[in-house]
Amino acid sequence: MCLGIPGEVIELLDRQDLAKVNVSGVRRAINIGLLENENVQPGDWILIHVGFALSKIDEDEAAAALAFLEGVGQAYTDELDALAESNIE
């Protein structure tokens, strides 16, 4: 729940506050409404908390965040499993 997970925006969805995002190979809808002033586009990296993008980050930071998360181990696996079950509309 506390883990910020990096993801790459794949496409913007019809609802303007949603985007399809690739998170460690899992593609899910993520809410980008909290970044409405940041002009999020496909190819951008975002840091995701509980289904919401909280900040835009660069690719280096995304790689660093992923390295951290892989070190976290079980909690990260649990979070990815939960994300895989997620079905945000």
Place this chain on the structure above:
Amino acid sequence: MRFVDEFRDAEKAQALSGQIAALCEPGRHYSFMEVCGGHTHTIYKHGLEDYLPESVSLVHGPGCPVCVIPMGRLDDAIYIAEQPDVIMTSFGDMMRVPGGKGSFFDSKAKGADIRMVYSPLDSLKIARDNPDKKVVFMAIGFETTAPSTAMTVLRAAADGLENFSIFCNHVTIIPAIKAILDSPDMRLDGFLGPGHVSTVIGCKPYEFIARDHNKPLVCAGFEPLDILASIYQLMIQLRDGRCEVENQYTRVVPWDGNLKALQVINEVMELRPYFEWRGLGFISHSALKVRPEYAKFDAEEIFKIPGIRVADPKACQCGEVLKGVIKPWECKVFGTACTPETPIGTCMVSPEGACAAYYNFGRFTRERVKEATRA
């Protein structure tokens, strides 16, 4: 020296370690609190204390939202979950946390419909799919998750959903830090500021710590090097006699925070007059509740919650651990009666709790400490 886990850039870490040691004044001891559970996790995982001179110690703070929920609040949540036609939804982190009468998992085993969700928006979907049920979201977390809950309530309102509510347990980090600063048994020289919470609130809210309490604070990232670099920045400030708020994690944390996130929190929620924190007691203006304008999404208004208060188990010293007064291994039940499999206290439940982090990764160091104490 033996490291729990090697990490990349170990050479840079050694260099920082040397620079920190060079800044230590002879005879002076330095205590820094890392407020955030994510930092605690990194520190134990990578054995960062082994990179620090003996005169620098790290104290674990209250920044694990699962850990600070008082048992009575969980009993209230279970009370709601066990009402007719209710589906309770919760982040996985909360499922094993023991209340006075068991956990969400225990209640689920007895027949309550309690489901794990990744996002509050998943709860909203469950509500849409189950119009004849009352779907409640167990909202927990600091300012990192509060905007998500608020956005979800706004969405429920916009969609005209009638069967969705939140049981709001969101807490705010600043009053907790203030309570620790005001605590008579605490002597700290500075703070590592939380990373993700600061993404939302920015760095300005910490300025009172520098101004009124003469302590430096550095907002820190989550990698081992981030933490060592932030400790270095704190040491430089102390050497120069400065007390300022600095941002080491500029890659993610904007100085002003996320204004949209702050605005939606403020739209949906307001400060409670006071809220009980596990281990810290009642702290005024330290938690959020749903504003009256959104009362129909407030589980506390919909269900007559009993407002249960439960004293922490006598053997459990989570309170002292959360305030940084004792280290996890100094608790009487640590690793014996209280383990991640059978937790007594909240700090052992969450992987970001100081006790669980220490239990999982701290063995080498703990044995080292024991040997040192014996000698």
